[in-house]
Amino acid sequence: MADATYDAVVVGGGTKSLVTALYLAKYGQMEVAVFEDRHEVGGGISSEEGPAPGFIANTHSTIHFDDYYPTVFDDFPDFKDRGARYVHPKSAWGGVFEEDQASLLVYHEEYDPTQEKTAREIARFSERDAETWLVLWDKWKKYIEPAFIKWLHTPPPPPGVPDPLEEAMRNPDSGLEPQWAEMSSSQVLKDLFESPEIRIALYRTMHSWHLHAPDEYGLGLNTLLGGLMWTQCCFFIGGTHSIAHALLKCFVEEGGKVFTKSPVDKILVEGSKATGIRLKNGTEVKARQLVLSGVDPQQLCFNLLGEDKVSPQVARRVKNLEDTFTTITWYDYALHNPPDYLAKSFNPDIAECGWLVLSNRDEERLSKEHAWFKLGKYPRPGVTTMVVCPHSIFDSTRAPEGKHLIKTETPCIPATYLSAKEWREFKKVQAEEELKEWRKFAPNMTWDNVIGYMALTPLDASNLRNMYPKGNMGSNVDNAPGQLGRFRPIPDLARHKVPGISQLYATSAAWAPSLGGSAWQGYNCYKVISEDLGLLQPWKDKGRPY
Numbered sequence: 001m002a003d004a005t006y007d008a009v010v011v012g013g014g015t016k017s018l019v020t021a022l023y024l025a026k027y028g029q030m031e032v033a034v035f036e037d038r039h040e041v042g043g044g045i046s047s048e049e050g051p052a053p054g055f056i057a058n059t060h061s062t063i064h065f066d067d068y069y070p071t072v073f074d075d076f077p078d079f080k081d082r083g084a085r086y087v088h089p090k091s092a093w094g095g096v097f098e099e100d101q102a103s104l105l106v107y108h109e110e111y112d113p114t115q116e117k118t119a120r121e122i123a124r125f126s127e128r129d130a131e132t133w134l135v136l137w138d139k140w141k142k143y144i145e146p147a148f149i150k151w152l153h154t155p156p157p158p159p160g161v162p163d164p165l166e167e168a169m170r171n172p173d174s175g176l177e178p179q180w181a182e183m184s185s186s187q188v189l190k191d192l193f194e195s196p197e198i199r200i201a202l203y204r205t206m207h208s209w210h211l212h213a214p215d216e217y218g219l220g221l222n223t224l225l226g227g228l229m230w231t232q233c234c235f236f237i238g239g240t241h242s243i244a245h246a247l248l249k250c251f252v253e254e255g256g257k258v259f260t261k262s263p264v265d266k267i268l269v270e271g272s273k274a275t276g277i278r279l280k281n282g283t284e285v286k287a288r289q290l291v292l293s294g295v296d297p298q299q300l301c302f303n304l305l306g307e308d309k310v311s312p313q314v315a316r317r318v319k320n321l322e323d324t325f326t327t328i329t330w331y332d333y334a335l336h337n338p339p340d341y342l343a344k345s346f347n348p349d350i351a352e353c354g355w356l357v358l359s360n361r362d363e364e365r366l367s368k369e370h371a372w373f374k375l376g377k378y379p380r381p382g383v384t385t386m387v388v389c390p391h392s393i394f395d396s397t398r399a400p401e402g403k404h405l406i407k408t409e410t411p412c413i414p415a416t417y418l419s420a421k422e423w424r425e426f427k428k429v430q431a432e433e434e435l436k437e438w439r440k441f442a443p444n445m446t447w448d449n450v451i452g453y454m455a456l457t458p459l460d461a462s463n464l465r466n467m468y469p470k471g472n473m474g475s476n477v478d479n480a481p482g483q484l485g486r487f488r489p490i491p492d493l494a495r496h497k498v499p500g501i502s503q504l505y506a507t508s509a510a511w512a513p514s515l516g517g518s519a520w521q522g523y524n525c526y527k528v529i530s531e532d533l534g535l536l537q538p539w540k541d542k543g544r545p546y
């Protein structure tokens, strides 16, 4: 006898499963219950009053894009009123170079819709690259972006059927060269641009997403597309937890139920049908129509189901997933004053750059850093190539009046490579080294300017209850070629179902297209369920192409 019964029972309350749950409640007209291990829902979209009182830091996801939630804004008109509001930085991404404090800024689409202002900045380094950027921008707006947005919001098609991006690549007018998909990031960027400045800034910006070395094959096209998409980056006001809170409010208003501090132990399978879940406290919850998993594929297959419930091929492929190198440090500094860059005399807009790469012109630098990681070491003295994100410059709610909250990111070794004691030491050294590096570009970044800081290393990420043993930021599945797009996490699971088990659906950032705090995988999972169960499909009624 079950302790409770719902139409849909959801394991985990991360972004992806919350989005699917929301669609099931409203458009599936189901009674839906979410069971979450932690004290609150949201998973990797969470914010805490961290570095000092009144300073709000994102503990995981921080930089978002206009393309992350368009479907939710459209299909749930209250989403914005429930707190999901965002701002754009003036320049989206850029780099500043130690040798001469020159900076290259790419302006946000809102401030530079034709990208002519950006082209003028690029022309300070290369006239030819400025022209290339404008040609790319034209192709992006006409052909690539519409296909890209459709691709993000479409479940991977069955084998043999091209996905929207593959279709675009077949069109010679799109400007997308098929060989770019096989090439490394540095090969593609060298194919396009002659100036090291744009190559370094674009590559390091996109490194924050795939965390792979510039010379690794198969990521070149992703780097280029991501760089174009990054021109519409955004920051959610109040921190990314505003998204989780807004999703939660909408879900509850649709009649959804949420149970926190309710870890799920097993997905119950009778014959070949998922029938419900058992919580760690022994409570059994039945599902009339479906069970939805919102956790990583490893936990789904080996803990919640059990290896005997999945095919040997699925078990083997999930065991073999690459899960090691999607790891970073994430430091939030509470400051009296924002960094005062020497490069402001080159371009004063540097203060308002959303994702600023602090680098020199050594194009081998990131490859060398990755070589150290492969040896299990973090290169010292110094820090790996640092990125700065000045949250409070765009959103005054993130810090007390007149003060600032600024985040940094550096690529890092996985959590398991050091002991807890070594990580404690690492944290202190890292803060010293980051400030030292920062002062090369902004001399006011002394300890006198720092009110407090919150350090998140891969070990800290792995210690957050929803995270993964190595501190992987990609739901335990690296953004590696072969684990992206239609192959993510493995081809057998990519269409949000587990072969051989009916009434069971799965989503998370480990599914197509890639990691991140978007709504994509949650929306795509609902699309699959709606086809199977004949549920309402708002995109069709609205004539939305995705």
Ligand SMILES: Cc1cc2nc3c(=O)[nH]c(=O)nc-3n(C[C@H](O)[C@H](O)[C@H](O)COP(=O)(O)OP(=O)(O)OC[C@H]3O[C@@H](n4cnc5c(N)ncnc54)[C@H](O)[C@@H]3O)c2cc1C
Pocket: 011, 012, 013, 014, 015, 016, 017, 035, 036, 037, 038, 041, 042, 043, 044, 045, 059, 060, 061, 062, 063, 064, 262, 263, 264, 265, 294, 295, 299, 328, 330, 456, 461, 465, 466, 467, 471, 472, 473, 474, 475, 507, 508, 509, 510, 515, 516, 517, 518
């Ligand atoms: C340090 C860091 C920085 C990041 N920065 C960015 C960024 O800037 N931009 C970006 O787009 N993305 C970023 N990401 C990635 C992004 O946060 C994740 O990809 C995304 O939030 C994952 O969402 P999800 O719903 O798939 O999984 P999660 O958010 O991990 O949600 C899964 C949920 O399931 C719960 N759960 C797990 N097991 C159980 C169980 N047995 N029973 C019940 N509940 C369970 C967990 O507690 C969790 O709440 C970052 C991640 C990290 C770690």
